[in-house]
Amino acid sequence: MKRRRAASQVVRFAGLAILAAAFLAPLYWMISTSIKPESDTVVMPPQWIPTRPTLENYIEVLNSPDASILRWTFNSLFTSFAYTFFYLLLSIFTAYPLARLRFRGRDAWFWFLLSSMMIPGIMFLIPHYMMMMQFNWIDTYHALIWPGISGVFGTFMLRQFFLTIPHELEDAARIDGASRLGIIRHVILPLSVPAIVTLGVFSFMGSWNNYVWPLFVVHGDMLTLPVGVTQFSSRYITEYGKLMAGTAVASLPVLVVFVFAQRYFVEGLTLTGLKE
């Protein structure tokens, strides 16, 4: 019995190791291609480990006259941080009364907001685009930041979390004479750090990796990094070393976020109340 269990452990471990290798292979190939001279990218037999590693692809890609990777990186970082900041602020201020206060129309408004989650995103694409034209927001940061800001996932998630905070804590602060804002700042926020960080990571990644919307509302120097990198793929269509260098640069910032926030991802998915 014991031996059988040990054997099944080994089989399972081997299976997982093969799967993990398959999952990592494309990323390994991206990095390894990016540090090969162009002539080494398509040789037979394949060079698993680059024999003549070089950074020339990265240097060329970062200096490319018609691919402003650094500018695109700034655009992506700026819009993702700005979006996340305002999205968190709005979600906190909307979730708080919906979870903790009693007032006329509260449940009706909550259900109205919630029902908007049913609307598929494609229905917003054309009208949002035409609104951006009317506002003269094409090719501006406004177009990248504002149209998605009223999404209610964050409100919903934080409301569910705020509901679990004991009322006694809030009552105690109130007896001490705290205002609503004081209660949020000194009671609700400190207790909600995990939920808020999770939501922050989600909205940052969502904004960073957004593809369809920036593809159409911004161009040239205003592009975000994920869109920019495909634009320049038409230039380096056959130069895979440079293309993979660009791709690696485009995935680096988000990889850094992942390494630091990895714990929150898993916890966060549990927190959103999806687990029941």
Next chain:
Amino acid sequence: MDRATRNRGWERNERRPRVFQFSESNPLSPYLFLIPHAALFLLFTVYPIGFGVYVSLHRWDVLASTQPFVGLEFYRRLLDPNTVQFQFFWKTLLNTLLFVAVSVPLLVGGALSLALLVNRPISGRGFFRAVFFAPNIFAVSVVGLVWRWVLDNQAGLVNIVLDEYLGVRPINFITEQPWAWLSIILATLWWTVGFNMVIYLAALQGIPKTYYEAAELDGASTWAKFSHITWPLLSPTTVFVVITTVIASFQLFGQSLIITGGGPSRSTQSVIMYITEEGFSNFQFSSAAAMAMVLGLIMMLFTVVQFRALARDIGMGAKGDAR
């Protein structure tokens, strides 16, 4: 109230006009909290839906100064087999449905299998979880470019391995069917299966160990434990995972655009790709808006039908939940 209390941070706004005060006694304060989001919600969520309907009922020409009302003309075209819009809209919708039908079972079944594999203790468990989840963080463009390179017709990693080590002739993954679909599905699986896995993992950890211990006392096999305990208790999660995955798969766009460009001969063009082509390349905003409305309604219908069909299987699992 003594001086010490008054000096606390949260007391500071006491001197402001009463209407704008976020205090206990101000009956308006809940509404003050809601106003900023409500304003943006009306502007960017409620208004665009109405505006989208309005656009779809008018002929919106970028160059013309007037936008004449044309009623349901653009919807009628989607039902008239003689129009280009009819032909491509339904063709690309069928492409998308094919993708949904093939990818969703893989993305749900694969995720559950992975979750079961990394749920029980094994060395390196945390590492495996991270590896399976990691591709999720990449933008679809990164995923697309990497896979287009990995599956390149001549020099791609997969073809090199097939040729060099297995003696299989290179396959035109990017430009021939059914390989083009396989490429898109493979890339999608790699990209998103880890997300569903994490949701399943969370659910698996919520199942009390005592259920399994009791079943073991009764001599239940591994399969019996799975089919009588794990699967039924996971069904609310499965409903959630299936619905969100179907919605996500309906939005197929970047993978097709970047890996195959929608080809060969539009066979992997998704319906959202076609809508953006009609809107942003042909400048037919009204026609694109009408298609988006029809597609949106079809997607909503799918969600409702699935929810009902799947929710029937949940039974007590969902009802017993107090939340």
